[in-house]
Amino acid sequence: MPSPVSKPRTLYDKIWDDHVIDIQDDGLALIYIDRHLVHEVTSPQAFEGLRNADRAVRRPDCTLATVDHNVPTDSRKNFASVQSFISEPDSRAQCVALEENVKEFGLTYFGMTDRRQGIVHIIGPEQGFTLPGITCVCGDSHTSTHGAFGSLAFGIGTSEVEHVLATQTLLQKKAKNMRITVDGELHEGVTSKDVVLHIIGLIGTAGGTGCVIEYAGSVFRGFSMEARMSVCNMSIEAGARAGMVAPDDVTFNYLRNRPLAPKGEAWDRALAYWKSLKSDEGANFDVEINIRAEDIVPTVTWGTSPQDVAPITGTVPDPTLISDPGRRSSVERSLKYMGLTPKTRIEDIVLDKVFIGSCTNSRIEDLRSAATIVLAAGSGAKVAPNIHAMIVPGSGLVKQHAEAEGLDVIFKRAGFDWREAGCSMCLGMNPDQLSPGERCASTSNRNFEGRQGAGGRTHLVSPAMAAAAAIKGRLTDVRKFLGVDLSSSANMKVASAFDFFTDPVLPPPEPEKLAQSETSSKGLPPAETPSSVAKFTVVSGIAAPLHIENVDTDMIIPKQFLKTLKRTGLANALFYTLRKDPHTGEDTDFILNRAPYGQAKILVCTGKNFGCGSSREHAPWSLNDFGIRCIIAPSFADIFRNNTMQNGMLPVTLSDEECRALAEDAEAGLELEVDLEKQEVRRANGKPAIAFTTDPFRRHCLLNGLDDIALTLQKVGAVEKFEQRRSELWPWLDGFGYKGKKIPVRGLGKMDW
Template identity: 60%
Template structure:
C-alpha cells in the first residue's frame, strides 16, 4: 500500500546506503538567475560539467524589468539596476559556457520558471522536478515530486543529476464536496494554510485530494501546490488524471505518439492506493470555504473576507499575542476593523501563483466595463510568461485592463518580490495575487495582502477589500452567477486560528517508525571519510563541539526574507552577507539616510559575538529557498540554531554550509536553554555526543536528533558532491534503466527549438541572440 509520493520517490532511488540516506535521480532541473551563479562558479572551480544539459532548462525572471521590450537590444542596455544586470549577464554567460537551453528576454517562452516548465510540457507526471526556488512545489500539481533546493543543491544536481534525500512524511489534505461560486483555488489554499498553519506541513509531502481538487483545472491545481511551501511542506502533489493528460498533450516537450501511450500507462498508475497510510490527515469541507484574504505578515494570517482584524486581547499564548501585535503595528491595522473597510493603494496581479491565462481571464471579467478606483495609485497586471501574454492579447484581455486604467506588462516575477523596479513605496497597501506577505517583501515597509485574482481586481475597482460575491459585474454575458453563503463568519474566523491553539496530533506511523529506525543506524564509515579530499570534497569547516553565548529570539515563523532581505540576493558570491543578516531588524535609517544599529539582539553585547541562536518559536527559516540565509548567518559567525522546528529547505541548506540546526521540543528550549541564553551565559553544543551542556558542564539535552549522514558530513567537513561522485556507477546504472523504462521523459530539452531566425543548435542556446 503506497501513497503517490511513496511511488514516485521509490522510482527515483539511485542508491540507498546503510545509513538510510537515499540518492535520488532528478529528471527536470529548472534554473534562474538568482540561485545559480554560485553553483556554476562551484562547477567551474572544480572543473566539473553539467551532467545532463538535456534535463536542464533555464530562464530569467526575478531581476528583469517588466516594462515594454519594444526597444530591447540586450540585457546590458536594458537592465538599469547594476546588480540585477550583473546577475542576468552572469546567467547568460553560464548558459553559453555550459551549453544549456535558455529562454531569454527575446523569446516568448521566457517567463517565471514555474509557469514556463508546465507550459512547455517540461514538467511531467511522476518526474522529479527541482529548482533553486521554493515555489517549485507548483509542479507537484502534475503528480511530479517537485521541491525547492538551495544553491549548493543546484550545484549538486548540475554535477550529478541526483540529490541526497531523506524520505519525508506523508500528509493528506482532502477537500470534500464542491467549492461555492466565487470561491477559487487561491481561497482554498489560503484557507488550508489558515487552518493548519505555516508549520502545519513541516517535514511532509502533502497530497491534495478529494472531489473539490479533482474538479479543478490544471492551472487552479498549480496555484494550490504552489503554496504548499507556505504550509511548510517539502512538496505538494496531486494525482494525475484526465485533466492532467489533456493539459500536457501536444505541448512542445511532451512525449509524442508511442511514447505518449507508454507515458499514459505509467502515469495512470500514479495514485495513492486505497488503504495507503498517511502520517497526518486533514479533511476540509469545500462548502465551508469563502473568499479569503490575509491581513498579517504570514500566509497563515488568512481570514474570510467577511471577517475582521484580530484582537491580540483574544489570545493567551505569548508568542501568538506578541506576533499579532507586531503584525498589526507593521501593517498599520486596528483590531476589530472589518476587512472590507480597509482601503488599498496598489494592485498586483501576477506571480507564479496567479499569472496564468485563467487567472488573467478571471481578473478581466471583474474589470471589464469598470475603471480603477481613484485612490488606486497603480494596478499592475503581469503575465507569467511571454506565451501567456500573447494568448491574453489574442483574447483582448490587455485592452480590457488598459481601459480600466490597469497597466499591462511583460512577463516576470515583478512586484511579487521586487528584485526588479516594481516595488511598493513604504506603507503602501497592496491587494496582491502573490504568495508571501512577509515584511518588506514587496518593498521596504510595504504592506501585502494575499488574495485571488478576482478579489484583487475587485479591490482595484472598489478601492478597498471587497467580497467578490457581491461585486457588480458588468457587460460580460458569462459573468459568474453567485449566491452568498449562509452563516459563516465567526466560526470560520475562529477555525483559521485553530493552529495557534492546538497543533495537529501526529500519530507515529509506519514511515515514522522506519525513519526512527534509520536514525538508529550508525554513520557509514565508507561514505567519505576514507576518500581522497579531492574526490570527497572535504571543503567545509568541521563541526564537532561549539561553546558560545546563544542569542535568544522569542518569535515564530522567522522567515528567510527576514533573515536576509531580497536586496542582498543580487550578489553572485557566497560571502560578504553578514551586513544583510536580519537587516530590517538590525538597522534603521538615520536622518542622513545612513544605517543606524537598533537594539536588536544580535547588535547587543554579548550576543553580537554569538555563535548560536536559541529560538523558542516554531518554523525558523520558513519561506524562500535562498541559501543566502545560511550564508549570512555563517558570515556573521552563527554556527548553530536551536528551534522547535525549521523550514525544510533552510534546514537542508544549513547543513550544506557547515551550520547545525537542532530541533528540540519547545518546552525543552523554553525551560532549559532559553533562560541560560537570556542570562548571557555560554552553552555547549556537542555534535559528536549529540548533547547540549550548560555553563557548568551540566547536561541540558541528553541526545538531540540528527540524521547520521548529515552528522557524518558535518563532523568530517565533507561536501556531498564529492561523495556522490564516488557513486557514479549507480547513477550510470539508473540512467540506463531510465532510458528503457521511462523512455518517454528522455528527450527533455534536447527538443527545444531555438527562437525563429537563428541558427539551430542541439539545445537552442547557442542559437540565441543575447
C-alpha cells in the same frame, strides 16, 4: 525503478520508489532528478562551484534555464541587451552571469529576447517540460507548483543546485505522507487561491512540515490545471516539502501536443504509465485532513504570515482574546507592522497598490478571472484613484495569449498597468516594489514583512479579489461583482494556448564556438575530489536569544541582498530590517546590535518553525558570514535545516522548555558550547548539559567536512545503470542529443529539445 512491493502505496510512494538509485540503512536515499529548472538568483554560486571543481553539467538535456526574479517588467520595445536594459548593477550582474553560464555549460535558455521567457514555474508546465511521474527541482521553494501534474517537485538550495547539475541526483530522506481532501461544492466566487489560503489558515505554516501533501477530493478533481498549480504552489507556505495532485484526463489534455511533451508512440507509452500514478486504495497516510468545501469563502490575509487569514466578511483579530502567549505575541507583532487595529472590518482596509501576477496567479486563467470582474464593474469602470494596479503575465506566451483575447485592452481601458513577464512585485528584487507603509492586495504567495519592499504591507488574495479591490480602492468581497449581466459588455475572446507554440523545438544551430568549451565536454571527476565544506565539531561562545516564531527567510535576509554572485559578504545583511530602522537607516535595539551579541556564534530561538519560506541558501550564508554556526530552536523548516548543514552549520532541535532555558542563559550573558561529537549543549555555572540528536549521516558529514557531490560521485556506476534503465522504461524523459542521439551543432553541443 518500479518497486516489486505489493502493499498499497500512495502517489508519493510510487514516484519515490521509481527514482531511488541507492538507499542506506538509515533511510538516506540517492534519488534521480528528471527535470531541473534554473534561474539567475540561486545559480551563480552553483556554476562557480562546478567551474572551480572542473565539473560538467551531467544532463544538459534535462535542464532548462530562464531569467525571472531580477528582470524589469517595463516595455521591451527598445531592448538591445541585458547590459543596457537592466539599470540596477547587481540585478544586471546576475542576469549576465546566467547568460554566460548557460553558454559555457551548454544549457537550453529562454532569455529576454525569447518570447518563451517567463517565471520558471510558468514556463516549465507551459512547454511540457513538466510531466507526470517525474522528479523536478529548482533553486526556488515554489517548485512545488509542478506537483499539480502528479510529479514530485520541490525547492532546493544552491548547494543542491550544484549537486543536481553535477550528478543529476540528490541525497534525500523520504518524507511522510499527508492527504488533504476537500469535498463538496464551492460557493460562487471561491477560487483555488481561497481554498489554499483556507487550508494554510487551518493547519498553519508548519502544518505540513516533514510531509508531502496529496490534494484529493471532488474540489481538486474539478479544478483546471491552472487552479491545481496555484494550490500546489503554496504547499511550501504550509511547511510541506511538496504538494501533488494525481494526474487525470485534465492533466493529459493539458499536456497533449505541448512542445516538450512526448509525441506519437512515446505519448501512448507515457499515457499508460501516467494512468498508474494514483494512490492505491488502502494506502497509508501519516496525516489526514478533511475539509468541507461549503466552509470556504473568499479569503484574505491580514498579517505577516500566510496563516494569518480571515474571510473577507470578517475582522482583524484581537490579540487580547488569544490565550497562547506565543501566538498572542506574534499577532501583536503582525498588527503593529501592518498598521491595523484589532476588530477592524477586513472590507474597511484601504489599499495603495494592487498586484496581479507571480508564479501563483499569472496564468491565462488568472488573467481571465480578473478581466471578468473588470467587465462586471461596468463599461466605465476604472481603477480607483488611490490605487496603482499592475498586471504582470507569467511568461511572454501568456502575455501574447492574453493580448490575442483582448484582455490587455480590458485592463488598460480601466487603468491597469499592463507589463512584461517576470516575478515583479512578488518579492521586489526588480524595480516593482512597495514603498514603506504602502499597502497592497497581491495575488502572490507570501506576505512576510518587507517581502514586496521594505516596510510594505501585503494582503494575499485571488486574482478576482485583486481586481475587485483595484476598482473599489479597498479590500472587497468579490461576490458583489458576481451575477452581473455582461451581455452589454464586450465579450472576451477565448484563444487556445496551442496557437502560440510556434517556436521550433530544435532552434537553428549557432556557428560560433565558445571559450572554455572543454568544460562541458569533460567526464566526471575522480571520487576523491576535495571538499570545501567546513567541519563542525565543537562551537562555543556568545549565544544570542531571539523570541520570534515563524522566523522566515525574508526576515533573515531581505531580497535586496540576494543579488550576489558569491556565498560570502552577507554578514551585514543578516536580519537587516530588524537591525536597521527602515525610515532613518539607523541601528535599532535589535539583539544582534547589542553588546556582546554582535559576536554571537550561536542563536537560540524560542519560537517554532525557524527558517520558513524560501529555499534560498542566502539565509544560512548570512548567518554563517555573521559568525553564527549553530541555531537552536523548537523546530525548523525542512529546506532551511538542510541548507544549513550543506554549509557546515548545525541546526539543533530542542523542546520549548529547553530553548527557553538556553535563551535565559544567553540573556544573562552566559556562553554556550555545542558539541556535535557528544551531541550535547553544555551550559555555564555548572548547569546540566542538554542532549540532542542529529541525523547520523549528516552528523558524520559535518564532523568530517564531507562534500555531498564528492560522496555521490563515488556511486557513478549506479547512476549510469539507473539512467540506462530509465531510457528503456521512460524514453520520453531523454532530450535530443542524449546517449548517442544526434546533437545539434550549437557551439558547445547544446542539448536542445
